[in-house]
Amino acid sequence: MNIFFVLLKKEIKELLTRQLLFTIVATLLVFQLIGGLVGSHNKASAARSGIVLLDLDRTALSGRVTKALGGGKAKLTLYAGGGIETALAAPELGAENSFMVIPAGLEGELKAGRPASVEFYSRFKKNASGLGPAMSASRIRRAAQAASAEISAWLLERNAPGLAPAFLMDPAPAREFAVVDGRTAEVSLAQVIGFIQSQTFFFPVAVFFIVILSAQMIMTAVASEKENKTLETLLSSPLDRRLLVMSKLAAASLIAALLSGAYMLGMRSFMAGVTGLGADPSVAVAAAGPALAKLGLMLTTSGYLLVGLSVLFCILCALSIAFILGIMAEDVKSIQAMMTPLMLAYLMPIFIDLSTAHTGLKVLLYAIPFTHAFMAPQNVMMGNYSQVLWGIAYQAAVFAACVTIAARLFSGDALLTMRFRFPGSR
Amino acid sequence: MIKALELTDLVKKYKNFEAVAGLSLTVAEGEIFALVGPNGVGKSTTLKMIATILTPTSGSVKVFGLDASRDAHAVRELISYLPEEAGAYKNLTGREYLEFMAMVFLKDKARALAAAGEGGLLSGLGPRLGDKIKTYSKGMARKLLLARAVMIKPRLAILDEPTTGLDIVNGYEIRKTIKALAAGGMTFVISSHNMGEIEYLSDRIAVINNGRLLACDTPAALKTRFATDDLEEVFIKLTQ
Structure with a gap:
């Protein structure tokens, strides 16, 4: 050898x-x-918690926003027991971290042409670790975008009938191209x-x-x-x-x-x-x-x-x-x-x-x-x-x-x- | 007489420290030659220069007429060196270690297996040769290492304190093995602090101190010269 x-x-x-x-x-x-x-903890945690929605407006607009959010990825829990303080204190919502409040009078304010707000509350826990807080932030961001799009669409339908709201909201969508060493691709x-x-x-x-x-x-x-x-x-x-x-x-x-x-x-x-x-x-x-x-x-x-x-x-x-x-x-x-x-x-x-x-x-x-x-x-x-x-x-x-x-x-x-x-x- | 080893004005310096300071001596083929002296006087350094792993600062080492610096590779074909307190590869079994070392020295599988077989017998470890070396006692490991050093039948075996730390039985067995191999023609240069062992084993003794040769003769001649029956007394008189 x-x-x-x-x-x-x-x-x-x-x-x-x-x-x-x-x-x-x-x-x-x-x-x-x-x-x-x-992985299984994160999945279970994601399945357990979603967004708690407090519809204090109870109008056609708030119903429409609720419906739009219901079609999203996050689990939507409707809470009708009172305002945000009651919801935060409710034992049955103890595991929930993300809350959305559609305030009373939202539709009325918008109809009158005055700006109004949808509120989001995120509950931080002292011993929060892992991916939980990041997942909550991402949930809130998606819900805010969905609510804003739905409210804009509702306003456009009212003020510009006959025009597609989707077109008006994004009439010229961006197309991104990268150029590397003279070569271009989308x-x-x-x-x-x-x-x-x-x-x-x-x-x-x-x-x-x-x-x-x-x-x-x-x-x-x-x-x-x-x-x-x-x-x-x-x-x-x-x-x-x-x-x-x-x-x-x-x-x-x-x-x-x-x-x-x-x-x-x-x-x-x-x-x-x-x-x-x-x-x-x-x-x-x-x-x-x-x-x-x-x-x-x-x-x-x-x-x-x-x-x-x-x-x-x-x-x-x-x-x-x-x-x-x-x-x-x-x-x-x-x-x-x-x-x-x-x-x-x-x-x-x-x-x-x-x-x-x-x-x-x-x-x-x-x-x-x-x-x-x-x-x-x-x-x-x-x-x-x-x-x-x-x-x-x-x-x-x-x-x-x-x-x-x-x-x-x-x-x-x-x-x-x-x-x-x-x-x-x- | 064939000169197995010839040291001429051998010097080894480490920066400002002279470990070996002009050592000259010869060893005849078949001799058991002992190098004795207090700790740190250059015995191990001298043995390492003979083993070609340290280069002399000046002077020369000749092994069977070959210069250990210029013809190092050829000298390595003739020698086998057992360092002081050497270890072995702990994750190999005793048998694997002997086979590996035999291959390293002999480079031929058939010869290596034969040498390793003989090494196994010399070690006296029997069935324990199949166990990993990390399970061996100090005595078992030393016997294995000595068997490794002599199994390839070197013309000159250089053993640095071969029995240090061993119990009486293991020390006795190793001394017996060295005697038997020398009777077969193998030359030994050994260093030891055990004067009883030196007297039993050696044909001649070189006493060194501070890298210099103080005396070199047979145990009997040294005792006569210093008018004593005790070799230890000779050692003390020479080194103090």
Whole structure:
């Protein structure tokens, strides 16, 4: 058997412990369980609460508004027991948070040409958490829009008979077009932004798992070999030291891919449970697919390959840097502290907008090899292929430099004598 | 006499600290040679330079005529090194560990399996070889590591404190194994603080202090020189 595979097998056996397998399975189960619980809680909560309507006007107009609201998504409860104070105090309405009041005299005021108001009350609970308050706000907004449209239609029918109220209220509806790199397609800005954000934010977060997990694993692997002195035995063997480096890099990458796959799978089922949208969160933008494709925003096979290559070099850069940090680590306990600079370097480009950063910051961000992987999907979408290729070339150069440094450290005394201590550490 | 090991004016400096300061000695093939001295006087550093994992600042290490710096790879084909308080891969079984290490040193599956089989017998661990190393006691782990060091039949075995921390029975078994292998022609360079062990095992002893050689002779000759029956007394007189 090739000695590389012997080393790889040993590395995998050392890294893939029962505890790690248990963690993977537990992660999947916990995500699934929490997603399911939160989702069913939200559904039950949505079914339980709706809008309580107090019709104090009791006219044809208020009847019409009530009917329009009844056709909406929210459950409508009619309350005839008194004013808003009574309704808020009514025990049978204790679970309700959204109240709408059609005041007495609404129709009369409008007929007389005087403005009038429909009132909305939202009850906040001290221990409110989760998605409940956000769902209440959304319910109120929809009900207000529906009531306003119905009242406007009623007024228009009275004052401009013979004309369709829908036409009068929105005689020239807006059509939104997006222009990308000279290509134009009819699609809302919100959909384009949503799609680009899904690529530029969720994508780096997904890669983050792989990078951090694999970096942590390789640092632990190197530091524990140093600590246990198993490395000294290997270094005194007639083994090509580059093989030692490469087998550790390969094993950490393989296991990190497995772990991050499990995390992403868990996250998908969690999101599916929470949102109730199904397993694929991109379903929301799927309807805009043809328009996004026309704009060149959907990745082609070659686009995916370029992005994949950029991510691969991003991971390799992280692993080789982590390898060097592992060599410098005093012991396994110091790994967490050693990870901090790597994590900060990774997170910086996620939270700083490159397009608005000043030149110095831009140079710093582009010097971080991970930035190029985050930018790759956006650049491919926008047709900036040369920028992606330059980014990959830069990442490859950083990786080659780091592997050279790691191999040199592995071949010299530094591996046994180098110790990185944090100020104040013993 | 074939020189298994030859150190000439060997120096190792760490920044301003001289761990080994001009050490010269030779070890003949088939000898059990002991390196003794107080803690922190350069014994382990010397052994690491012989094992090719540290580079001398000056001077030379020759193993069967090969320079440990220039011909490091060739030297590694001839040696086996057991570091002080070394560990093993905890998630491997004893058998897997021996097979893995045999493959690393011999690179041939058939030879590696044969060597690992022999290592298993030498370790005396029997059915426990099928258990993960993390379940082993310190003595069991040390016996496994010693078996690993000698199963590939190196021409020179470098053992840094092979019996430290072991109970009487385990220490005795390891010493017996070393004696038997040396009788078969294997050369040993060992370091130890146990003077009884040194006297029992060694053909010759080198006493070092502050990285320098103080004396090098057979246990009997050293005792005669210092007019004592106790090797520990020789050690104390030399190092104080």
